[in-house]
Amino acid sequence: MTRTVYVNGDWFDETNARISIFDRSVMFADSVYEVTSFLDGKFLDFDGHIKRLKNSLKALEIEFNVDRDEFLDIHRELIKRNGLENGTVYLQVSRGAGDRNFVYDNSELKPCLFMFTQTGIVKNLDKMPQLKMISVKEGRWCRRDIKTTQLLYSSLTKTHAHAEGVDDAVYVEDGYLTEATSSNFFIVDRQGTLVTRQLDHSILPGITRGTILELARKNGINVEERLFTLEETYAASEALITSTTNFAAPVLSVDGRKIGDGKPGKVTMRLRELYIEHVKRS
Structure with a gap:
């Protein structure tokens, strides 16, 4: 069974999800991420992860608005579509895609967001x-x-x-x-x-x-x-x-x-x- 993943506002089968080879996360690791666990369908310390995400984006001057409630809805929908009760959600926000250049101009870049689920946490619950x-x-x-x-x-x-x-x-x-x-x-x-x-x-x-x-x-x-x-x-x-x-x-x-x-x-x-x-x- 393949996962359903979220990329820039759309849902994809994981085999069909794509980001640009010119994305700055690929060339410069110019991106931030969070991993949030969920147990019995409930997220652990969700607000703490959102606060840290905002701080990381601010530190790198990535201009991306994080709406807490919208992000929670996406998280919930992601685990629903994948039929999971326990696991983690990985999210990543990059500065966006553009021709390779060490100097970036945020006005010419659109941040890239993707999210997916993993189930590795289950083994740490059992043992x-x-x-x-x-x-x-x-x-x-x-x-x-x-x-x-x-x-x-x-x-x-x-x-x-x-x-x-x-x-x-x-x-x-x-x-x-x-x-x-x-x-x-x-x-x-x-x-x-x-x-x-x-x-x-x-x-x-x-x-x-x-x-x-x-x-x-x-x-x-x-x-x-x-x-x-x-x-x-x-x-x-x-x-x-x-x-x-x-x-x-x-x-x-x-x-x-x-x-x-x-x-x-x-x-x-x-x-x-x-x-x-x-x-x-x-």
């Missing part, structure tokens, strides 16, 4: 990921806070990690951890404090990250948003990642070193439980 990771030197551009489609370095890094027999990698810059290849990274120190890097240009403001921090504070878990080192990670009692598709998932080892006792920790499991409860309520 919680338990990750082994390696550390890798940060090599991405300096504005990682913008959710652009410049993902080649992360793709190369995650593929390298898999070749090394682990699940993912966490980036290190100037001695401090930033984030994993496609998720935010946390540790729980020996005093039970949840620690993650503060928001700046070096990491993506993850929607799930923000919800997890809010839930932690509301439920008596001490939180620190600050720089932390690889040595602190090795010595931590727990480590975890958060993302739209993984929710909160334990990291069992980094660079072959067990984190804590090498098993999912109590704080991680509590946060995952709180997040799933939050999802069901909202």
Whole structure:
């Protein structure tokens, strides 16, 4: 069964969907994206994803109006047409198509929007990921806070990690951890404090990250948003990642070193439980 996808206001069978070879997302990764999960037909943190989409578009000066209600209607129609209850919706907005030129003129370009569904989230509902990771030197551009489609370095890094027999990698810059290849990274120190890097240009403001921090504070878990080192990670009692598709998932080892006792920790499991409860309520 092929998917129904959405491209610039029209619906297509996925085999018939097309965008221009001159689209700037193809030539310059001049585009932004969001991935929103849905469970039982309901979207998780939808407003947070829309807010971040608007911020990313503004940061790249892509002139595209995002109407929250219109986008929600399209999301709902997309999962309806594909007959899905659980999964994710990927959306991408590029600056548009034009002759290849490093200098762009927004007045001559019409942004391109497309959206499609995926079902990979289902496996993370049935079985919680338990990750082994390696550390890798940060090599991405300096504005990682913008959710652009410049993902080649992360793709190369995650593929390298898999070749090394682990699940993912966490980036290190100037001695401090930033984030994993496609998720935010946390540790729980020996005093039970949840620690993650503060928001700046070096990491993506993850929607799930923000919800997890809010839930932690509301439920008596001490939180620190600050720089932390690889040595602190090795010595931590727990480590975890958060993302739209993984929710909160334990990291069992980094660079072959067990984190804590090498098993999912109590704080991680509590946060995952709180997040799933939050999802069901909202």
